[in-house]
Amino acid sequence: GAVVSQHPSWVICKSGTSVKIECRSLDFQATTMFWYRQFPKQSLMLMATSNEGSKATYEQGVEKDKFLINHASLTLSTLTVTSAHPEDSSFYICSARELQGSYGYTFGSGTRLTVV
């Protein structure tokens, strides 16, 4: 089945630094990738949607200069949390979809970010 690899699984960084999270579709081409944020014991909040080769579409309230998303190829999307602060600490999950209209949204295993 479709597999999405997300790295790193967890990361601890200092306030003010930037962190990059990678999301790769291993055996399919992802025309669309989604980035979510999940707070403890809460649902997934969609942050942005990216299509290969075009700018990401951010959800209302998500700072695009803070959360940089790049979808440079059909198999790779990255989320960079810039100038991280403790309130950015969260669980970030990516999801990839092969084709519009297909049922399949495949999720990565998530990245636990802790900013100290």
Added chain:
Amino acid sequence: GEDVEQSLFLSVREGDSSVINCTYTDSSSTYLYWYKQEPGAGLQLLTYIFSNMDMKQDQRLTVLLNKKDKHLSLRIADTQTGDSAIYFCAESPNDYKLSFGAGTTVTVRA
């Protein structure tokens, strides 16, 4: 996830059936989904149902869809300890992005 609502907790005895209910608002979703999340992990697609279907069965899982009432349920037969997890119901308005419910935490007790 205010467009998708589901109960937050369910406790069930091992071997019994679990039923998780969900209501959604958007009728444009071609598919409706159930995802499972174990602690510290991403989401695993459990099953999905095409919006024109009323029921789908896949081994221990049965999905019922009442399109008129916009109600979706997931039944897990013979619930096992490994079924303890958070279960998310999701719709996909206009078949583009997923909209999740708050998640139902299922606890299986011996």
